[in-house]
Amino acid sequence: MTFFCTNQTMEVLTEQELHYLAMNIVGKELEKDGFEFITVNSKLKKDPQFVCLKDKKKHFVVVKAISHPDDPTTYDVVYMETIKEHALKFEAKTYYAGVRLSNAKDFEKPVYKNEKYVVEYTGLIEI
Secondary structure (H helix, E strand, C coil): CEEEECCEEEEECCHHHHHHHHHHHHHHHHHHCCCEEEEECCCCCCCCCEEEEECCEEEEEEEEEEECCCCCCCCCHHHHHHHHHHHHCCCEEEEEEEEEEEECCCCCCCCECCCCEEEECCCCEEC
8 A cells, every 4th residue: 555645655564564573573582582493484374473492492472563552462362372272282382472563653654664663562471
């Protein structure tokens, strides 16, 4: 989708681009916290995004890009329990990582390419 504003084209980030951005934010935090990546899956609606090792234990991390005004700490409990059941087969812990991405100038507007944005990420939520 393209919006026009005073002779300047402003492209909205796609759902996939927002997903990549959220994964990048979470991935950097995981690295900083000492997680080692086993697999990374960047496809939308293919969970988990990260399968990691830390302290010789496996961890499944589901990442979701959230838009304003939705709460990044709220997740689909039934769906995440399904992911948890799958993770237990691999003796892995399961986490949810919601990342709210908002337009820095106006939270009611979408996030545009090459424009500032606000990140709200409070860390991993163990399921």
